[in-house]
Amino acid sequence: MKTIFSFTVVLAAIAAFSPANHFPLNAAVGAAQAPPSGFVLVAHGGAGDYSNMKPAQVEMRRAAMLKAVQAGYTILAKKGSSLDAVEATILVMEDSGLFDAGRGSYYTREGVPEMDAAIMDGRTLYAGSVASLKHVTNPIHLARLVMEKTPHVMLVGEGAEEFAKSQGVELVSPYSFFNEREWERYKNAKSAEEKKKAAEFFANEEHGTVGVVALDQAGNLAAGTSTGGTVMKMPGRVGDSPIIGAGTYANNESCAVSGTGTGEFYMRNIVAADICERVRYLHVTLEQAANDVVMKELVDQHGDGGVIALDPKGNIASPFNTNGMMTATVRADGKVALQGWSKSAKPIIMSVAR
Numbered sequence: 001m002k003t004i005f006s007f008t009v010v011l012a013a014i015a016a017f018s019p020a021n022h023f024p025l026n027a028a029v030g031a032a033q034a035p036p037s038g039f040v041l042v043a044h045g046g047a048g049d050y051s052n053m054k055p056a057q058v059e060m061r062r063a064a065m066l067k068a069v070q071a072g073y074t075i076l077a078k079k080g081s082s083l084d085a086v087e088a089t090i091l092v093m094e095d096s097g098l099f100d101a102g103r104g105s106y107y108t109r110e111g112v113p114e115m116d117a118a119i120m121d122g123r124t125l126y127a128g129s130v131a132s133l134k135h136v137t138n139p140i141h142l143a144r145l146v147m148e149k150t151p152h153v154m155l156v157g158e159g160a161e162e163f164a165k166s167q168g169v170e171l172v173s174p175y176s177f178f179n180e181r182e183w184e185r186y187k188n189a190k191s192a193e194e195k196k197k198a199a200e201f202f203a204n205e206e207h208g209t210v211g212v213v214a215l216d217q218a219g220n221l222a223a224g225t226s227t228g229g230t231v232m233k234m235p236g237r238v239g240d241s242p243i244i245g246a247g248t249y250a251n252n253e254s255c256a257v258s259g260t261g262t263g264e265f266y267m268r269n270i271v272a273a274d275i276c277e278r279v280r281y282l283h284v285t286l287e288q289a290a291n292d293v294v295m296k297e298l299v300d301q302h303g304d305g306g307v308i309a310l311d312p313k314g315n316i317a318s319p320f321n322t323n324g325m326m327t328a329t330v331r332a333d334g335k336v337a338l339q340g341w342s343k344s345a346k347p348i349i350m351s352v353a354r
Helices: 002-017 057-079 082-096 139-149 157-166 178-196 198-204 262-266 271-282 286-300
Strands: 040-048 116-121 127-133 154-156 210-216 221-228 248-252 256-261 305-310 325-330 335-339 348-351
Touching: 002 325, 002 348, 040 057, 040 082, 040 127, 057 082, 057 210, 057 256, 057 325, 057 335, 082 116, 082 139, 082 210, 082 221, 082 348, 116 139, 116 248, 127 139, 127 157, 127 248, 139 157, 210 256, 210 305, 221 248, 221 335, 248 271, 256 262, 256 271, 262 271, 271 286, 305 325
Parallel strands: 127 154
Antiparallel strands: 040 210, 040 325, 116 127, 116 221, 210 221, 248 256, 256 305, 325 335, 335 348
């Protein structure tokens, strides 16, 4: 492996595990400057193969993403924080039941969804994450509570849910997450595995993880990601989404990133932090950093997926090495660009409801 890449990975690892949560709450890593392009918000609805998805379902996902980014846009337009905008946008996607997050989460081998989420503040480097949740409707909200109400970065399983109760978060029955579409997916995956055709089945699946990156009018970045993981995963399996530096990362000094794909590759390569540290220390453009990691490093390892990335100047990168990655982008002018359900799909431009 090249020396320059090894150096970057070391720096990325240091940044990813920085003890940011020991900073005073009002601490900042750098003085933010108002972005020249105004505020920006980008959301993704998962990378993968959308070719087998029914047109009606693709349209429902587009509509859900439009509604989600409208929620974030409203906050940013009123000079709200990027952190609030990220959470609000993901909440809508979790509640929609149309993505692999919240009410649409994929089922484990036991037939019960287990959810993960993370959120990070690029101004302070504060972060919160949760994993292996079975009874929490909105994991992204609980991740934010971990960030703001505890000295920790990550809580998992029963401990996370006990903390949720202490914060007034209602715990619900796993049966409340029942989703006919995902139950059928689970049964088909189980059948394919029994027929020893699992590889073929999973090769044609899309990843429905959701994520958001945002830049507010004060020049602060934030990132968040929420997921139900992979279909038929082992109970207790945790992917990259809640791992700070792997699937989620934000730093005002470089960029904000949310990833989607096969999480094991993102964890091995600390994908989100690697992109940001290439921008910060190698002084390459955001587009080059994201492309080098997603389209070269991951591809060389046969890792599938994509990222959305945003820098302090409002530049966006959204490379994906799968057949598709649905995204929605909105800037201060209120125009939303929906795209990515296929590599050849032309963007659909719409306006947020005012």
